[in-house]
Amino acid sequence: MIRSRMSLKKRLVCKTQEGTGDESTMCNILVSACLLGVNCRYNAVPKKNEEIVRLLDKKVIHLIPVCPEQLGGLATPRRPAERKGEQVINETGEDVTEQYFRGARETLRIAQMYHCRVALLKERSPSCGCRQIYDGTFSGTLTEGDGVTAALLRENGIEVFGESQLERLIEKISEQ
Numbered sequence: 001m002i003r004s005r006m007s008l009k010k011r012l013v014c015k016t017q018e019g020t021g022d023e024s025t026m027c028n029i030l031v032s033a034c035l036l037g038v039n040c041r042y043n044a045v046p047k048k049n050e051e052i053v054r055l056l057d058k059k060v061i062h063l064i065p066v067c068p069e070q071l072g073g074l075a076t077p078r079r080p081a082e083r084k085g086e087q088v089i090n091e092t093g094e095d096v097t098e099q100y101f102r103g104a105r106e107t108l109r110i111a112q113m114y115h116c117r118v119a120l121l122k123e124r125s126p127s128c129g130c131r132q133i134y135d136g137t138f139s140g141t142l143t144e145g146d147g148v149t150a151a152l153l154r155e156n157g158i159e160v161f162g163e164s165q166l167e168r169l170i171e172k173i174s175e176q
């Protein structure tokens with residue numbers, strides 16, 4: 001749960017738009033679209049996170065929804081895929097690296113367009129996963145690492161949080 005809801009607006013004096021001439025306190029947060037209930041996952045099974053959806057009501061926050069895999073040209077539903085080093089392979093053995101990296105680049109473009117400094121992403125995805133992803137064996141085994149989009153955002157100075165780190169993200173943007 002998010003602590004201190006009463007003071008959320010005051011706490012969120014976010015400098016996301018710093019340097020743009022916009023004096024507003026709006027904070028643009030890039031978010032995995034599936035966490036808002038958009039039907040974009042590989043298996044077309046929704047993963048809406050109600051706590052994140054409630055952020056849509058906060059006047060001081062703008063959520064910018066993106067699905068890197070769809071932005072890379074993949075359909076829903078699609079074959080599950082896992083990262084194997086610098087490649088992304090789907091469960092039939094097809095190399096889908098190009099689509100995943102294209103989606104990552106388009107996601108970065110949107111993040112920069114909206115001056116996002118932070119991203120709230122779906123954990124364990126080969127695109128959005130942060131710090132922990134499946135190991136490429138399709139055996140349900142997790143390993144340390146980022147999805148390709150999370151990694152590219154991080155490399156470009158955007159701080160990435162998983163959905164279980166929502167409170168940490170709120171604390172982070174409150175400090176800015």
Ligand code: SF4
Nearest residue numbers: 034041067122125128
């Ligand atoms: S690529 Fe990201 S936003 Fe799209 S379905 Fe997968 S986890 Fe959700």
